[in-house]
Amino acid sequence: MNRSIYDIDPAGNVLCTYTTDSDKETNKMRVEKTKVPLAKAVFYAFLPAGYPHTVTDDYLAYQTYDSLQAFSSSITSLLANRAVLEGLGVGDSSSSPTGALILKITGDTISRIATILFAHRMGQAIEPECKFYRFLADIFNDSAQFLDLLTPALPYFPKLGVIVSAGVLRSLCGVAANASKASLSAHFALTGNLAELNAKEASQETIVSLLGMLVGSLVVRMVEDKQVVWMLMVVLVGVHLVMNYRAVRSVQMRTLNRQRATIVFREWLDSSTILSPAQVSARESILFRGRGNMSSKTGDYTGYCDFGTYGDIMVFNPLGYHRYDFETETYFLGIWHRGGNFIMRIALKEGANVSPLNAWFDAVNHAYYFDEGLKDGLQSHYENEMPLGYISEEQKKTIFEALTAKGWDLTTNGLETRLPIRVRAGVDGSKAALLLEKDPAQSHLGHQEGKRD
Numbered sequence: 001m002n003r004s005i006y007d008i009d010p011a012g013n014v015l016c017t018y019t020t021d022s023d024k025e026t027n028k029m030r031v032e033k034t035k036v037p038l039a040k041a042v043f044y045a046f047l048p049a050g051y052p053h054t055v056t057d058d059y060l061a062y063q064t065y066d067s068l069q070a071f072s073s074s075i076t077s078l079l080a081n082r083a084v085l086e087g088l089g090v091g092d093s094s095s096s097p098t099g100a101l102i103l104k105i106t107g108d109t110i111s112r113i114a115t116i117l118f119a120h121r122m123g124q125a126i127e128p129e130c131k132f133y134r135f136l137a138d139i140f141n142d143s144a145q146f147l148d149l150l151t152p153a154l155p156y157f158p159k160l161g162v163i164v165s166a167g168v169l170r171s172l173c174g175v176a177a178n179a180s181k182a183s184l185s186a187h188f189a190l191t192g193n194l195a196e197l198n199a200k201e202a203s204q205e206t207i208v209s210l211l212g213m214l215v216g217s218l219v220v221r222m223v224e225d226k227q228v229v230w231m232l233m234v235v236l237v238g239v240h241l242v243m244n245y246r247a248v249r250s251v252q253m254r255t256l257n258r259q260r261a262t263i264v265f266r267e268w269l270d271s272s273t274i275l276s277p278a279q280v281s282a283r284e285s286i287l288f289r290g291r292g293n294m295s296s297k298t299g300d301y302t303g304y305c306d307f308g309t310y311g312d313i314m315v316f317n318p319l320g321y322h323r324y325d326f327e328t329e330t331y332f333l334g335i336w337h338r339g340g341n342f343i344m345r346i347a348l349k350e351g352a353n354v355s356p357l358n359a360w361f362d363a364v365n366h367a368y369y370f371d372e373g374l375k376d377g378l379q380s381h382y383e384n385e386m387p388l389g390y391i392s393e394e395q396k397k398t399i400f401e402a403l404t405a406k407g408w409d410l411t412t413n414g415l416e417t418r419l420p421i422r423v424r425a426g427v428d429g430s431k432a433a434l435l436l437e438k439d440p441a442q443s444h445l446g447h448q449e450g451k452r453d
Contacts, residue, residue: 074212087151
């Protein structure tokens with residue numbers, strides 16, 4: 001009786017077959033390794049082990065577009081670097097090496113300062129908005145390359161300004177690209193294979209950049225005319241941005257940031273339907289209409305919502321706006337409106353059951369019925385014990401459970417894009433004190449009373 005035993009990889013592919021014949025006295029084992037075609041072996045050398053079962057479904061599409069944009073970027077980088085070298089005086093006997101060195105040092109110094117400032121100001125926002133910042137990084141990089149093309153034709157001081165500006169843009173690109181790539185890699189990795197996935201991505205970038213440099217070397221040798229260089233740069237940058245846009249568009253994030261949460265909640269209010277990450281990915285905007293925008297789809301009214309402090313709600317008083325204040329067990333909410341425009345600000349309270357997602361749902365609900373409130377009169381609308389469209393905590397609990405069942409990750413706070421601030425209300429009725437909470441507990445089932453100031 002023959003018996004076969006197999007070695008398989010995480011994808012289920014047979015690597016080796018062991019066959020024994022128990023009828024024979026010698027009971028010898030035959031070992032047969034599975035032959036892998038050379039093209040397939042090379043292909044898998046650049047993909048995570050166990051592909052496609054160890055990564056998300058959108059991994060291959062993203063990496064394909066990302067490789068194409070990296071190829072075109074390698075060529076434009078060579079054209080831009082040649083212009084920079086010309087601008088610094090390479091090949092010009094009348095140029096001063098000291099002057100070129102000063103230009104370089106000045107540009108590097110200011111760009112490093114820009115790196116620190118940008119990381120400090122925007123670091124918290126990059127993870128929840130990683131698709132936006134991944135695309136924005138390449139806009140920064142391409143803008144810097146166009147500035148590089150100007151350097152040979154400029155006198156010393158304007159040249160200094162251009163070099164510094166290009167360096168600052170590259171610094172912003174570096175911070176945004178590296179941080180957003182880290183978030184995207186964490187999204188793609190399914191089996192704790194983040195380090196290996198990053199290593200394989202580095203291999204992909206290496207081979208693509210090498211091919212780009214080889215092709216770019218031919219382009220640099222063949223193209224000398226300035227007008228042709230500019231035309232070629234426009235075409236390559238266009239391809240670069242289109243490929244990058246398609247790359248981030250293909251990503252189906254499972255965390256809810258402000259834009260995705262607004263899309264999901266509005267669809268539920270419209271049709272009682274819970275959208276999947278893939279459906280929301282097809283609707284969300286990469287550059288526009290996100291990050292707190294709650295304007296109506298018809299354009300009848302415009303609005304914006306943000307998280308802030310208790311002082312933001314109490315002190316903020318724009319001229320000509322009517323104001324309404326709400327307080328629940330877990331947050332304060334201020335609404336200012338004028339005509340067809342409104343502003344909302346949320347200040348979350350300190351506590352284990354505080355949920356940014358729960359507060360955001362209520363804000364979306366207010367915005368959804370804002371046009372109905374305008375028709376009926378906002379004053380009477382907000383003075384009701386339970387305003388139009390009120391959703392009970394039991395209903396919200398059901399909605400959040402349905403979101404989890406659809407594949408959404410509700411444990412990650414993607415709504416607050418700055419340091420989370422919580423309001424600590426004094427027990428003795430004194431003024432509320434602000435508490436900076438470094439690691440706020442995230443519970444999505446907070447209770448709401450419906451009372452108002």
